[in-house]
Amino acid sequence: MAQIAWLGKKSPFCGNVSYGISTTEALRRRGHQVHFIHFDNPRSPERDNTSLLANDPDVSLPYLVKSQVYTIPSPGAQRELRESLERLQPDLVHASLTLSPLDFRLPELCQQLGVPLVATFHPPFDAGLRNLTAGTQQLSYQLYAPALARYDRVIVFSQLQADFLERLGVPADRLTVIPNGVDTDRWCPTTPGTLSLRHQQVRQRLGRERIVLYMGRLATEKNVEALLRAWRLVAPEGCRLVIVGDGPLRNSLMNQFNDDGILWWGHEPDQDTRVALLQCAEVFILPSLVEGLSLALLEAMASGTACVATDAGADGEVLEQGAGIVLSTQGVTTQLRTLLPVLRDQPVLTAELGRKARVRALERYTISRNIDALEQLYADLMLTSTVAA
Incomplete structure (x- = not known):
């Protein structure tokens, strides 16, 4: 050794x-x-x-x-x-x-x-x-x-x-x-009868809406504002956007997008809580302008969450051939404005995307x-x- x-x-x-x-x-x-x-x-x-x-x-x-x-x-x-x-x-x-x-x-x-x-x-x-x-x-x-x-x-x-x-x-x-x-035993989908107390607590705080999640830094290169703009334009009924993370843009974004359908979770240091958040989420969105290979994206995939990410860095490669939906880094708001209603109206699609994401994580990551x-x-x-x- x-x-x-x-x-x-x-x-x-x-x-x-x-x-x-x-x-x-x-x-x-x-x-x-x-x-x-x-x-x-x-x-x-x-x-x-x-x-x-x-x-x-x-x-x-x-x-x-x-x-x-x-x-x-x-x-x-x-x-x-x-x-x-x-x-x-x-x-x-x-x-x-x-x-x-x-x-x-x-x-x-x-x-x-x-x-x-x-x-x-x-x-x-x-x-x-x-x-x-x-x-x-x-x-x-x-x-x-x-x-x-x-x-x-x-x-x-x-x-x-x-x-x-x-x-x-x-x-x-x-x-x-x-x-x-990523540890695919820890970052994994829930199964009936195995919901942890932490999962139940997180679900209670999130409410009964279908959850769309961003988890990461709130900084310029993450392009979270593009996601927030699209969410405001679409305002998908029955859904909630949850922003998990902190960074230099947090206060300005919160002031600009303090909408009812957005939950500003803040920085979450507890890993079990982050696991539960991804398990509760139906869709994970990463609108970055630049990336390396996002660990948060891999964690979401392993959790069986439908994933949407730009083709910045290696993220597009990770989701290629149907493991997720890949956006261009240009015009993210416009693309999401078209995509969000589809994800809202097609729960069968999001479930299948989540299944494929989990399979890809097990195969490669x-x-x-x-x-x-x-x-x-x-x-x-x-x-x-x-x-x-």
Whole structure:
């Protein structure tokens, strides 16, 4: 079994946080020793250095600014990271990149320590560059490409993303496509007689209407305003739109769309509640302008919820060939204005879409398949490192 130093995020909640926590938990269940290195509040002078000890699974690094999108570490963070790695002596380092200046220093640091370095590169993209947000996101790829070329392996979520990075100069033999995966035993449809107390509580709060759900950040690139505009135009009778999540646009969107048919749920930190929300939802909609591979989308699919998403990033690939409904990132409001009445009037269609989404998740996007591929990558990399030594 491998000893892994995992550099990632535990807060604030976002897809990167979900990815890091679910992946490290799965690796530990398979017997690997995982030390989670993340940015946390600086330790007080009174505390000892237990977070740097080799037997501590959690290591914290000080920071100045931390958001859902980027992190600015404190001046001493790089020194503490080096000391942590020297004490831990891991077989490899896996960085779930946090959009931090440390991302650019890791290749040199790990080379000096003689430790193989793996990255998972998350930033959303739209290879078609069909909007300003996509153009802005491409800049992050251009900025990162020279550094990613120095990592031993770079994990991306789709071949589209790999091709994009290869065109920017990242060697093809350093790129590995490993799609996100979800625990399909946890994220699953309900069955008669098995409704949990949490599910019943969530259902009571949602009311008796049919539920259309958005779950994610409330930020420009998520394009939630397009969904809200379409909902206001259609106002589907007997349905409720539930917005789960937080972000910089929350207050402005709430003020603009404080309609009776919309429930602003807010940030939901409890996973069991999020599971229940998706089980209660009939339709999940993701109107993003740019994406990587949305974990929320995969969770909705595994839950047997009918899924509608744009073709940003890898999301269109996930829903291709009938596993869901794919929209263009252009004119989302217009497309949803046409689609929402169909989804309202055709419950048989939404049920069949939910069934197909679940089948697709089981075929391609389980956490087990993800960890199998990750373990094989680790083994190959450690073998290469041993031979080179």
